Amino acid sequence: MRHRFTLALLALLSLAGCATLSPPQRDAAVGIAHAARSTQVDCNREDACALPSPLMDAARETMAASTPEAPRHNALILDNAPDALLARIHLIRSARHSIDLQTYIFDEDDSAQLVLDELQAAAFRGVRVRVLLDQLAALKQLDTLAAYSALHANFELRVYNPVLDRGRLSLPMYAVAAACCWGQLNRRMHNKLLLVDGIAAITGGRNYQDDYYDWDAHFNFRDRDLLLTGPALRDMAVNFEAFWNSRRSVPAEQLGDVARHLLKNGPPPPPHHPYRKPERVRALLADVADPQVLRERFITPALAVQNVQFIADFPVKHRLDAPAKNHVPVRTDAASTRLMELIAGAREDVLLQTPYLVLSRQAQRTFRHLHKQDAPPRVRVSTNSLAATDAFITYAMSYKYKRRYLHKFGFEIHEFKPFPADAPFEFGITGADLPELDADEPAQPARRSLRQRLLALRGLDSEPESEAGRRSPFGSAGGMPVRLKRAGIRMGLHAKSLVVDGRVGVVGTHNFDPRGDTLNTESAVVIEDPAFARALATSIRRDMAPGNAWTIARRDRPPVLSGLEYSLGKISERLPIFDLWPIKYATSYEYAPGPDCPPGEPPSPFSPHFRACHKPVGDFPEVDMGLKRLGVRVFTGFGSGLSPIL
Secondary structure, X not given: OHHHHHHHHHHHHHHOOOOOOOHXXXXXXXXXXXXXXXXXXXXXXXXXXXXXXXXXXXXXXHHHHOOOOOOOEEEEEEOOHHHHHHHHHHHHHHOOOEEEEEEEEEOOOHHHHHHHHHHHHHHHHOXXXXXXXXXXXXXXXXXXXXXXXXOEOOEEEEEEOOHHHOOOOOHHHHHHHHHHXXXXXXXXXXXXXXXXXXOEEEEEOOOEOHHHOOOOOOEEEEOOEEEEEOOOHHHHHHHHHHHHOOOOEEEHHHOHHHHHHHHHHOOOOOOOOOOOOHHHHHHHHOOOOOHHHHHHHHHOOOEEEOOEEEEEOOHHHHOOOOOOHHHOOOOOOHHHHHHHHHHHOOOOEEEXXXXXXXXXXXXXXXXXXXXXXXXXXXXXEEEEOOOOOOOHHHHHHHHHOHHHHHHHOOEEEEEEOOOOOOOOOOHHHHHOOOOOOOOOOOOOOOOOOHHHHHHHHOOOOOOOOOOOOOOOOOOOXXXXXXXXXXXXXXXXXXXXXXXXXXXXXXXXXXXXXXHHHHHOEOEEEEEEOHHHHHHHHHHHHHHHOOOOEEEEEEOOOOOOOHHHHHHHHHHHHHOOOOOOOOOOOEEEEEEOOOXXXXXXXXXXXOOOOHHHHEEEEEOOOOEOOOHHHHHHHHHHHHOHHHHHHO
16 A cells, blocks of 8 residues: 555656656756846946935944944834835845845735835846745746846855755645655744845744735734844844755755756746736835935834844754754754743843744743742733634634633733724725826836836836735745634734833734744844843733733633532643633733723633623634635644644
8 A cells, every 4th residue: 555655646646747867957047047038237336326325324334333232223123114124125126245034924916016126126237135935935936036046147046945856846745745754744844034134134934925014905913123233234144044055945046947948938027917906006116215204214213222032943943954063962943042042031021022922842842931930920921812813723722721811821912903993004005006107207217227128127117906915825824814803904913022021022024823933933132131121021912902802711610510610621731632612711801991890900710800891702702614614623622733743
């Protein structure tokens, strides 16, 4: 039977076009791509005709003023989603020498197309551009991968950990990859970095897709990035080089499906389908070179910070790269280890924000130990509700362990609402049609730059199309958001941040979950600076405010047999499968202060005043459950084994 299965699998791979190319065929495809790469450079200036940038000028000043004994850094929390995109576009246009981009998801919707166009224009200005994408969501079309593999001598595109020798995995091929190569498929590069000229960087939770920038018509993420300047960027550069030179990072033109496309069709031109909402792109680009906007949004609010550390896993975590020189052991979980050390050292307060509250065993041990201390620190957690999450299976695992989180770890859990009352969401840019250019605006000159031609091809002077972009099928674990009782543009939490004792702040990619500990490579910036920690804590607490989140607390005890109900629920929860007890320990509460509610901040779920200030709203508020209730119960009851991979 095993032999027949292997033969059937090989036959399926062959039929799917996955037969390995011969070395001469692969070399021929590489030759086609390299021969097609343009060597044209549109600028002869030493600065590569970079956009004048007060932001980059400040970055150079910060780097120049730093010494090994007294390093200087400036940091800015990027909460506003369109500003996070604006900062990226501005930095790309301001690049003089190099752009290194590393990410998990890169779509082909409006925001991603805009970034691709700007990267292309930078390459033609003479800037070295290197783009490293994880395979699972590395662009949508094979044509796009083939086009950018043959674009320009200054533009290189590599795909990390490609399974089945492919740049793109269709859903059927994803199933084949899971059957034959699960160990490889399950190890992903979750790092996210934009590093420009080695002196300015953006890192954090955002990928390259409309829903990370408030540009999606249906669902957008509440996320967070960090704009950083200073000598810690040298560690970012070292980490990027390690990934870029890893044997798991394969030039796009060497991948089997891309190579076959090149051999059969030659290199295609980069795709230039119109923007879905060109007026929105135009509005953002109007601010890219505005010095007043740049100063108000990115320079003045930035903080001068001390004690900055970039922590990141290296590709060795995925066990195909050689160990360090002289066989010195290398820690493969550097990011997880440092984060757990910070949490374990907490004395007063921990603010943790993660979209997916599925804790690794290491994290559970750490929080259990903290809670057993004579004077345990207060632990507040900001995470998604079922109504807000983009991964309902992952939420089901979190739902299963609510008793443990509250009773054993002392968590105060605040679950983000899908329609938060007060969140940094740009309704104006996302929802409203912006006015067209004035009729008396001067016409474009006859000779336009590459960037102007690209934007014209995207349809900036035409009507937007009505079709909304679609999310990547591999963008998250557990599928699409659940159906709600009311319509509207909803939000889901995606930020990954940590504040310890009001003195250390962390912004990164790690979800504080089993995947981040053992399967994904992760990165984060740790800043031990009270002013930065206060700013980050303010941002997280905003997401936990009553208008933006429900609070999780123990449900009211039944009038009889409450001890028996608790014991049965505890026993059922501990079973690896068949957790079928229907009544869970905790439920969701809405802040609704009654006459006996004390004034001031809403009380903790463990306060005797909690029920005087809150009312229960059910386990899954806002959700039109239908069959999803069955799905949540199925994965709660039978899916515990999935926790390490979700």
